[in-house]
Amino acid sequence: MKLLMLGGTEFVGRAVTEAALERDWEVTVFHRGHHAPPPGVRALTGDRRGGERGLAALADHPGDWDLVVDTWSGVPTAVRDAARLLADRARHYTYVSSRSVYAYPAPAGLDEDGPLVGGASPDEEGDVPYDRAKRGGELAALDAFGDRALLARAGLIIGPGENIGRLPWWLTRIARGGPVIAPGPRTAQLQYVDARDLASWILDAAAAGLHGPYNTVSRPGHTTMGGLLDACVRVTGSGAELRWTDPDTLLAAGVEPWSGLPVWLPEGELYDTLYQGGHARAEAAGLRCRPVGETVADTWTWLRELGGTAPQRPDRPAVGLDPRLEEKLLAL
Numbered sequence: 001m002k003l004l005m006l007g008g009t010e011f012v013g014r015a016v017t018e019a020a021l022e023r024d025w026e027v028t029v030f031h032r033g034h035h036a037p038p039p040g041v042r043a044l045t046g047d048r049r050g051g052e053r054g055l056a057a058l059a060d061h062p063g064d065w066d067l068v069v070d071t072w073s074g075v076p077t078a079v080r081d082a083a084r085l086l087a088d089r090a091r092h093y094t095y096v097s098s099r100s101v102y103a104y105p106a107p108a109g110l111d112e113d114g115p116l117v118g119g120a121s122p123d124e125e126g127d128v129p130y131d132r133a134k135r136g137g138e139l140a141a142l143d144a145f146g147d148r149a150l151l152a153r154a155g156l157i158i159g160p161g162e163n164i165g166r167l168p169w170w171l172t173r174i175a176r177g178g179p180v181i182a183p184g185p186r187t188a189q190l191q192y193v194d195a196r197d198l199a200s201w202i203l204d205a206a207a208a209g210l211h212g213p214y215n216t217v218s219r220p221g222h223t224t225m226g227g228l229l230d231a232c233v234r235v236t237g238s239g240a241e242l243r244w245t246d247p248d249t250l251l252a253a254g255v256e257p258w259s260g261l262p263v264w265l266p267e268g269e270l271y272d273t274l275y276q277g278g279h280a281r282a283e284a285a286g287l288r289c290r291p292v293g294e295t296v297a298d299t300w301t302w303l304r305e306l307g308g309t310a311p312q313r314p315d316r317p318a319v320g321l322d323p324r325l326e327e328k329l330l331a332l
Contacts, residue, residue: 001207003067004090006048006072008084009035010311011161012096012154015199017041023203028065030058048078050178055085064089067206071096074315076136080122081142094150094206095141096198099215099277100131101153105269108220111278112153112213138213142301150206151213155274156192158265159295160302166262168310169320170229171300175236175308181321181329182242183250183264186226190263191217191275193287194295201287214282220275223292225264231296245329253329255321262319 003020007013008029020027021040028042037043047054068090072078083093099106103115112206112271120132124139141149158167174180199214205214223231226244233240251257257265265271279287303310312318 001067002063002065003027003203004068004086005029005041006029006068006070007031008041010313011163012157012195012198013036013069014161015195016069016071016202019196019199019203028061044095047081048072049074051077051081055081058082059085064091066091067203068093069096069202069206070094070137070141072137073098073130074133075126075128076120076122076124076133076140079137080140080143087144090145092148092150092206092209092211093141093145094152094202095200096136097138097152097153097213098130098134098153099155099217099274101135102273104131104273106273106277108272108276109278112215112243112281114278146211147211150202150211152198152202152205152216153213154193154198155215155217155277156190157194157195157198158205158263158299159194159196160298161195162299163311163313164316165310165312165319167228167296167299168234169262169304171236171303172298172308172310173320174229174240175231175238177238177240178329179241179243180229181250181261181326182229182244183225183255183261183266184244184246186224186229186242186244188225188264188267188271189221189275190225190228191220191222191277191279192222192289193217194290197287197289201282201285204286210285214285215277215279216282216287216289217279218275218289219283220277222289227292228263228296231293232300234293234296235300243330249332250329253325255325257320259317259319260321260325296299 008017034044044057120135
């Protein structure tokens with residue numbers, strides 16, 4: 001198989017690239033050149049934000065591909081331009097989208113037929129909200145590839161290579177040891193996907209010619225908040241003491257869900273939207289999610305190989321609890 005990876009040097013894109021190389025596929029990556037691609041790929045350099053000029057290296061490259069995978073999360077015009085350029089040169093196009101494309105709030109159990117965010121267009125430019133950007137990207141892929149387009153609507157993505165900082169923050173904090181504020185209840189269900197499991201499924205699904213939208217997440221409750229943080233304590237060997245704290249106490253103290261304490265969401269509309277989504281279609285199509293302990297252990301190993309500091313996407317704010325606020329909460 002011949003794969004064109006648009007991106008391919010960080011997190012999900014790199015996981016897809018590495019998974020394809022493990023299958024002995026022929027891989028071409030098109031990227032801006034800010035990070036080194038994995039060994040063994042053909043690299044093309046350009047900036048998709050530059051319109052047709054930015055795609056020159058891709059346009060001038062001879063040949064075609066069996067599969068294209070695109071993880072773009074910015075303005076939809078970048079997906080539009082790339083998809084149009086490749087429509088006659090690639091058999092299949094996978095766009096890594098997001099469950100954010102569903103109209104908010106998304107009720108628990110919502111499947112791929114749920115109502116979608118309004119106002120999105122593949123021609124949107126400028127400062128586009130994330131939900132509309134992703135839906136616009138979907139529309140661009142569908143416009144160019146039709147029933148040759150696969151829409152992988154992911155939720156929370158964690159695992160080695162994470163450049164958002166959620167699981168790396170928890171591992172780094174717990175590795176320091178001592179008492180650690182843990183957001184209760186410990187039985188709260190989580191729904192996510194390891195980037196490597198997402199990558200493997202994308203390659204299998206695309207090679208099989210699957211098309212249309214799939215919620216590429218685990219079942220709700222694949223693990224719990226307690227399961228995730230207990231695994232962090234175990235793999236770091238820090239002996240940290242998890243101080244489980246009531247959500248009302250955290251909210252009253254000004255702790256921001258999702259960003260202040262990464263991954264955590266109290267019960268409510270946002271929790272249902274992100275952690276209770278319908279997953280049956282992707283599971284029936286072969287999506288398998290590895291145990292949380294494996295994801296956490298491998299992420300910790302990767303972090304240690306980097307010297308303990310994870311990469312951070314410049315377009316995403318840093319996450320984590322202010323140490324001064326944590327001290328106040330521990331003193332309660």
